[in-house]
Amino acid sequence: MKLPVSRQPAPKQFVSILWACFGALFIVTVAFLLYVWTEKRIDHANQQRYASRTLIEELRQSSDDLTRMARSYVVTGDPQYRRQYQEVLDIRDGRVPRPQGYDNVYWDLVVDPAKRPRQPGAAVPLIDLLRQAGFTPGELRLLTQAKDESDRLTGIENKALAMRDFGGDDPDALAAARAMLYDASYHRAKAAIMLPIAQVTESVERRTLHAVENTALQANGARLGFILFALVLVTLLWRAKRRLDATLGCSVDQLQQEILRLGRGDMTEPPPVPVPDNARDSVLAWLAESRHRLASVAQERTDALARAQRLGKLYAALSQCNQAIVRSRDEQELFASVCDAVVSHGGMSLAWVGLLDPDSLRVTPVAGAGDHIDYLNQQPISVDPALPEGRGPAAAAYRDDAPFWCQDFGQVPLSPLWRQHSERCGWRAAMSIPLHRHGAITGFISAYSTAADAFDPEVQALFSEMASDIEFALKNFDRERQREQTDERIQYLAHFDTLTGLPNRAQLQEHTLRALDQARAQGAPLALMMLDLDHFKDINDSLGHSVGDGLLCELAKRLRQGLREGDMVARLGGDEFIFVLQGAGAQEATEAARKIMELIAQPFRVGMHDLKVTASVGIALCPDDGDDMENLLQRADAAMYQVKRAGRHDYRFFTAAMHQRAARHLQLVNLLRYAIERGQLRVVYQPQVALPDQRIVGAEALLRWTTPELGDISPVEFIPAAEDSGLILPIGAWVLRQAVRQARAWLDAGLPPLVMAVNLSATQFRDTELPELVSQILLEEGLPPEYLELELTEGVALHDPQGAITMMNHLHERGIRMSIDDFGTGYSSLSHLKKFKVYKLKIDKSFVRDISTDAEDKAIVSAIINMARSLGLKTIAEGVETAEQLAFLRQQDCDEMQGFYFSKPVDAEEFRGLLADHAFHGSPRARG
Numbered sequence: 001m002k003l004p005v006s007r008q009p010a011p012k013q014f015v016s017i018l019w020a021c022f023g024a025l026f027i028v029t030v031a032f033l034l035y036v037w038t039e040k041r042i043d044h045a046n047q048q049r050y051a052s053r054t055l056i057e058e059l060r061q062s063s064d065d066l067t068r069m070a071r072s073y074v075v076t077g078d079p080q081y082r083r084q085y086q087e088v089l090d091i092r093d094g095r096v097p098r099p100q101g102y103d104n105v106y107w108d109l110v111v112d113p114a115k116r117p118r119q120p121g122a123a124v125p126l127i128d129l130l131r132q133a134g135f136t137p138g139e140l141r142l143l144t145q146a147k148d149e150s151d152r153l154t155g156i157e158n159k160a161l162a163m164r165d166f167g168g169d170d171p172d173a174l175a176a177a178r179a180m181l182y183d184a185s186y187h188r189a190k191a192a193i194m195l196p197i198a199q200v201t202e203s204v205e206r207r208t209l210h211a212v213e214n215t216a217l218q219a220n221g222a223r224l225g226f227i228l229f230a231l232v233l234v235t236l237l238w239r240a241k242r243r244l245d246a247t248l249g250c251s252v253d254q255l256q257q258e259i260l261r262l263g264r265g266d267m268t269e270p271p272p273v274p275v276p277d278n279a280r281d282s283v284l285a286w287l288a289e290s291r292h293r294l295a296s297v298a299q300e301r302t303d304a305l306a307r308a309q310r311l312g313k314l315y316a317a318l319s320q321c322n323q324a325i326v327r328s329r330d331e332q333e334l335f336a337s338v339c340d341a342v343v344s345h346g347g348m349s350l351a352w353v354g355l356l357d358p359d360s361l362r363v364t365p366v367a368g369a370g371d372h373i374d375y376l377n378q379q380p381i382s383v384d385p386a387l388p389e390g391r392g393p394a395a396a397a398y399r400d401d402a403p404f405w406c407q408d409f410g411q412v413p414l415s416p417l418w419r420q421h422s423e424r425c426g427w428r429a430a431m432s433i434p435l436h437r438h439g440a441i442t443g444f445i446s447a448y449s450t451a452a453d454a455f456d457p458e459v460q461a462l463f464s465e466m467a468s469d470i471e472f473a474l475k476n477f478d479r480e481r482q483r484e485q486t487d488e489r490i491q492y493l494a495h496f497d498t499l500t501g502l503p504n505r506a507q508l509q510e511h512t513l514r515a516l517d518q519a520r521a522q523g524a525p526l527a528l529m530m531l532d533l534d535h536f537k538d539i540n541d542s543l544g545h546s547v548g549d550g551l552l553c554e555l556a557k558r559l560r561q562g563l564r565e566g567d568m569v570a571r572l573g574g575d576e577f578i579f580v581l582q583g584a585g586a587q588e589a590t591e592a593a594r595k596i597m598e599l600i601a602q603p604f605r606v607g608m609h610d611l612k613v614t615a616s617v618g619i620a621l622c623p624d625d626g627d628d629m630e631n632l633l634q635r636a637d638a639a640m641y642q643v644k645r646a647g648r649h650d651y652r653f654f655t656a657a658m659h660q661r662a663a664r665h666l667q668l669v670n671l672l673r674y675a676i677e678r679g680q681l682r683v684v685y686q687p688q689v690a691l692p693d694q695r696i697v698g699a700e701a702l703l704r705w706t707t708p709e710l711g712d713i714s715p716v717e718f719i720p721a722a723e724d725s726g727l728i729l730p731i732g733a734w735v736l737r738q739a740v741r742q743a744r745a746w747l748d749a750g751l752p753p754l755v756m757a758v759n760l761s762a763t764q765f766r767d768t769e770l771p772e773l774v775s776q777i778l779l780e781e782g783l784p785p786e787y788l789e790l791e792l793t794e795g796v797a798l799h800d801p802q803g804a805i806t807m808m809n810h811l812h813e814r815g816i817r818m819s820i821d822d823f824g825t826g827y828s829s830l831s832h833l834k835k836f837k838v839y840k841l842k843i844d845k846s847f848v849r850d851i852s853t854d855a856e857d858k859a860i861v862s863a864i865i866n867m868a869r870s871l872g873l874k875t876i877a878e879g880v881e882t883a884e885q886l887a888f889l890r891q892q893d894c895d896e897m898q899g900f901y902f903s904k905p906v907d908a909e910e911f912r913g914l915l916a917d918h919a920f921h922g923s924p925r926a927r928g
């Protein structure tokens with residue numbers, strides 16, 4: 001790895017010195033070699049001097065030896081001397097090898113022949129040795145001269161020797177021979193030999209000494225140079241060492257120690273060899289810096305590794321969290337798993353999840369894992385900044401609605417409370433992330449670490465991802481819970497009535513089937529009872545549906561109380577309830593019905609209202625009236641219907657007669673289906689007369705139905721059947737068209753204009769198509785809308801006052817008049833009446849019937865007329881049959897009347913006659 005070294009030692013000076021050292025070393029070496037060479041030359045000169053002297057000495061010595069041997073032989077006659085003489089001569093002339101050490105042993109040979117050294121050497125003539133010995137030419141010439149003189153002398157000696165050999169002991173011969181060796185000529189010859197030898201010896205001595213001295217002088221010079229440059233070298237080496245020390249900054253050993261530490265990867269601080277102040281640019285400083293950088297790199301690597309491990313753990317925690325999301329069945333399990341994962345895999349000291357109460361701003365821990373978990377129980381946690389416990393990590397996350405990261409408690413100003421906790425638990429870092437649900441903070445996931453800076457950006461990203469995964473899981477839990485609730489709701493709706501909580505039709509059916517099976521199996525009786533509140537519709541219409549619903553709920557409670565063990569009460573809808581009484585015969589059913597009616601008889605408190613209600617109850621028995629649910633229901637219904645017809649507030653058992661009535665109802669519905677197409681319907685008209693002058697001002701269209709099978713059938717009977725079967729819509733439209741068409745016809749016939757009143761049933765009035773239908777018929781039949789009046793019963797108008805107002809407004813906008821029929825039988829309030837777009841109230845004939853005799857009816861009729869007047873409405877009294885009734889109505893300023901007193905409903909032709917008659921006579925005429 002290349003280190004970014006800012007400062008490096010400059011080794012240039014050291015290198016220069018080092019090169020100088022090498023140079024000096026070279027010179028020292030050369031000087032030394034020179035010195036050695038000169039010393040060798042001195043040795044050589046000395047050797048040459050010695051060799052020269054030895055050869056000269058040999059020449060001189062051999063000459064002397066020859067003289068002595070010759071003289072000894074001549075004097076003694078000893079042949080040994082004769083042989084030795086010859087031997088010396090042979091050696092000198094190179095005829096026999098020269099013995100080793102010949103120069104200094106020769107005399108010994110003479111003394112002891114047994115010990116003569118005879119180590120052979122080379123056989124070289126002395127003259128050749130002299131020539132090779134490096135003598136100068138002058139010297140060699142002198143030596144050659146000496147040798148030549150010696151050889152001449154040898155001739156004399158040989159003559160003397162021969163004389164001794166041949167003369168024997170002859171004294172003359174001896175004397176002559178001796179004279180030859182001792183005479184003056186011999187001595188001159190001898191001197192002629194020694195003189196050149198002496199000259200050469202002197203010359204050689206002088207010359208070789210001079211050479212030795214010269215060479216010694218050169219050797220001294222070389223030695224001096226060697227010493228001088230050796231000193232220079234030492235100086236340079238000392239300087240180099242100084243420079244090296246300065247460059248290194250420490251000793252080489254210390255440097256080696258440092259490098260070895262570096263090599264071993266030992267980066268501990270502080271370094272064993274401190275960097276002196278004056279060595280800031282040294283190798284040691286560089287090494288220290290490099291080691292510091294390497295230590296930083298190593299630390300970074302260690303940190304990165306630790307971070308990678310931490311991230312790895314957190315990824316494992318995230319993975320665990322995701323697995324928990326998939327596996328957890330509820331939030332509690334999820335939160336616990338997530339906390340476990342964060343602590344066991346994410347390396348956190350503590351993790352917890354708390355839920356926020358948005359009202360109190362309290363955070364309640366619901367799951368946690370790790371050390372110091374007791375803290376969660378001991379310490380109340382809040383996000384309210386006004387409280388001391390409301391200034392922790394969760395509060396910070398809540399304040400910003402964003403993750404809160406505290407990297408070091410030591411660096412963050414904490415409230416004393418949180419500082420105390422962090423010190424006690426050893427926490428250094430903390431985080432809290434808000435968890436959202438439905439767009440609002442629902443809680444927090446928080447974690448604590450004993451390591452500072454535990455939440456670097458990657459860790460933060462992981463925790464944030466974990467939090468969004470948890471939010472995703474919460475959303476899923478919500479969806480799942482909603483689905484379960486929906487399923488439960490569906491289940492509930494499938495089996496229970498939502499308003500009262502009683503079993504519904506489905507559950508009733510299941511229960512009844514089981515109960516019937518049981519009854520059949522045991523041969524036991526069973527009673528099925530149907531209850532319907534009397535005039536419940538009026539309560540609904542007049543006091544509103546909420547009051548009606550409240551009443552039904554209270555009623556349901558009471559009905560439940562009246563049940564025996566094993567019995568069931570169900571609500572079929574509206575105010576209709578069914579009882580299944582197991583094991584009940586007529587006696588038990590009667591007791592049950594009475595008990596229930598007594599319970600109902602007690603007033604009900606619903607909101608502000610004290611309501612007194614009664615009920616009609618029909619009872620069917622199994623097996624007498626049937627042994628299946630459908631039959632029993634039908635028959636209980638028929639019995640209850642009969643109670644209603646008979647004036648309500650009673651109970652009745654099913655009888656055969658009821659069965660007939662139910663059958664007739666069914667028959668009517670079936671026949672009514674084809675009544676229009678079979679031409680069985682017709683419309684009759686009853687005049688409406690103005691009271692002041694008894695003019696016919698209107699007509700009420702009333703439907704009549706005659707069948708071949710059943711003859712005339714009263715609208716009182718077939719209109720409810722038409723309502724029940726839905727046939728009232730086509731039939732009502734047919735009536736409307738007939739009436740409008742008739743009104744147009746009368747107008748076209750020139751008869752006085754009148755208003756045609758047509759009854760509207762509840763179903764027709766609730767039909768949103770009604771305004772369009774009416775307009776269309778008026779348009780098609782060509783009747784202006786002001787000639788049409790739609791009669792709506794008070795009950796229908798009050799059933800849904802708001803809907804009635806809307807419908808009336810629509811009709812009013814089209815110019816169609818509305819009136820309220822059967823007024824007085826309902827509970828119309830003035831506020832409603834004011835909003836109803838009606839122009840006339842029709843006083844119900846039940847009040848008119850007794851106005852002559854009943855003071856209460858008089859008062860009611862009078863009140864209705866006055867109220868209508870105050871509201872700007874007209875009044876018409878129906879069912880006027882007598883002159884007394886008429887007189888009272890006129891006295892009360894009632895506007896119009898309708899009744900048998902004037903005319904029964906008649907067909908169109910007859911009505912036309914009435915109109916013509918009336919127009920002609922201008923006065924009323926009672927009809928029978």
Ligand SMILES: Nc1nc2c(ncn2[C@@H]2O[C@H](COP(=O)(O)O[C@H]3[C@@H](O)[C@H](n4cnc5c(=O)[nH]c(N)nc54)O[C@@H]3COP(=O)(O)O)[C@@H](O)[C@H]2O)c(=O)[nH]1
Nearest residue numbers: 702703715716735759760761878879880881898899900901
């Ligand atoms: N939705 C529709 N309802 C209709 C239609 N035709 C009739 N009806 C309603 O049927 C009820 C019975 O009607 P009906 O038998 O025709 O009786 C009407 C009159 O004959 C009767 N009346 C009139 N004057 C007298 C009287 O002096 N004495 C007496 N006992 N009865 C009398 O009143 C009936 C009219 O009542 P009302 O409509 O309230 O003015 C009845 O409720 C009809 O509304 C139809 O086409 N559609």
